[in-house]
Amino acid sequence: MKKIFSITFALLALSIYSQTLHVHSITHLRQTNGGQYTLDGTLISGSGRMKLVSASNFGAGGVYPKSVTITDAYGTSNSIVPVVTFPYDDLFFFGAFDKFESTTIQFTNAEIDSLYNWSKRGGRVIICGSSGDSGYNPAVLNSKWGFQITKVVPSSLVANTAGLATDIFNGPFGAIDSAQQGGTMQGYFSTMPANVSVLATDILNRPTMIMNCSTLDLIVADMDAFTSLSGSVTAGAGITNDQDKFFTNTFVFMDKLQPLPQITTGSATLSLNATFNAYQWYLNGSPVSGAINPTYTATDTGNYSVEVTFNGGCKQLTDPIHLTTLQGISEIKTNNLLPLFPNPANGEFTVLLSGETSLITVTDISGKEIIKTQSSQKSINLQLNTNGTYTVFVKTKYGTSSQKIIVDR
Structure with missing residues (x-):
């Protein structure tokens, strides 16, 4: 059994610290008309995409030392369902699609459920939201993820304190304090999930970029913050303006987001599978006074859990593990394994x-x-x-x- 767990943790470590960020994106063939708001669409393929695949930006010797590969697929009905088998350190970029557009191949409940369940178990998703009107309906994921966007033009993404502490606004491609929305479907989140971390707002302090802390997904109120519409994200691989920095830094932020926390133990010392921003250990559901370090040495038997803080400010409490003895424990399974x-x-x-x-x-x-x-x-x-x-x-x-x-x- 010990060898099985050693191999499992070794594979997990190799996955987490892979030198390639694998990005999945829905091909523009899912909606052939309209703006093609996806990574191989007309508004991103010659701008943001070029920056992601540039070795000068992403790769050994680049600004961020991991290369990016992009899979453009999922153009047919139910083709997203297999996402549940993807590695959890992959990233899924969900662009904007108009449910009213006649060329749109509609997304099924099975696809949306699969993406949501993969995300809940550790997969990473960037959701490009948008407001709508009587002729445009981009609300594909809104209901499942629990958000609604109200239209207001113009709008912006002004970093708050939590946002300024992230790589999105203070990352390897440069520090910025805000980014712009674009086009006619700008807006802010008028409805949000119960558990979120707000990273940016408009000038009236209404949220425009959030993390869903239940799924650890990043949701942006306007897709055009990532596109070349009106010259927002510039053409080519170069990083020349704040919008370019915002786009590239966002992918860095999601790649560096910690995995779901797992408690590991040998003897009575409890530790975690990754480094988080803050910690609070619990025994039998109650916080242990002063137990705010990455490791904790148990002094009593019982059910131990830990609340961790992720990059971006989200907090999650692990499922408990039960210690029946404090001596001679050579191994114990973590919940996610x-x-x-x-x-x-x-x-x-x-x-x-x-x-x-x-x-x-x-x-x-x-x-x-x-x-x-x-x-x-x-x-x-x-x-x-x-x-x-x-x-x-x-x-x-x-x-x-x-x-x-x-x-x-």
């Missing part, structure tokens, strides 16, 4: 362990115990239970690990 599949599930899923007998418990959102069984490999059937989020606990001789699973039929 618990071998549980598929997730989301249609009601049936499998928990797979390395041949040892383990106690598997499933609880519903209220904490009520639904299933308890002892096995080394177990197919769990929740098809008679309602759709929703359940928690799976696996207890081994090394401790207890937990992970949430979504049942969606």
Whole structure:
């Protein structure tokens, strides 16, 4: 078992510290008319895209030492569904598409759900929003991600304190304090998800760039902040104005965004899989006084979790791990590495362990115990239970690990 975990963590580290940023973008063939607001569309292909693929900007010896590859695909119905299998350090750039445009191949619920679930599990998404009117409807992801944009022209993206602390406004391509929106569909967020970090506003302090802290996605109120419309982002690979800096720095910010936090432990010392901006450790749901460092040495048994702060100001609390002893713990699974599949599930899923007998418990959102069984490999059937989020606990001789699973039929 120890070798299995060593290999897993090694692969995770190689993925996180890869020297290439893989960007996925929906091809302009998904909507052949209109502005083609995507990375191979007419308003970006000769400007922002050129900057991303330039070795002088992105690559060994460039301004940012990672190269960028762009996959232009997903032009047919349901073609985004396989995103759930993509590595979590990839980046998905979702441009603007008009639901009223006759050439638009409409996005299915299955595609949107797959992208959302991939993002919830650690995938990274840049969402290019836009306001709309009676003849233009770009609200493809708005409902799932929980935002609405109200039209106001002109509008802007003025960095607030949180924004100025990010690479978006203070990154390797240069420091700026604001960027501009463009065109006739500018605006601000009049509705936002419950848990967000605002990074930029308009001059009336209305939010125009946010991070959804549940998915860690970046959402911009106007796609034209990234396009060449009216000369905003300049043609070619050069970085010559603030809009160029804003565009390139945004990709750096998303690439450097930390992965979902995972607690690891050997003996009684708890640590994390990445470096975050701030920490608060918890024991049995209560904050531990003074426990604000990247590692924590446990002095009591119980359920430990940690709230971390990401680049951009979002905070997330890990699922707890359970320590039953403080001495001689040689390994324990982290929640996100618990071998549980598929997730989301249609009601049936499998928990797979390395041949040892383990106690598997499933609880519903209220904490009520639904299933308890002892096995080394177990197919769990929740098809008679309602759709929703359940928690799976696996207890081994090394401790207890937990992970949430979504049942969606």
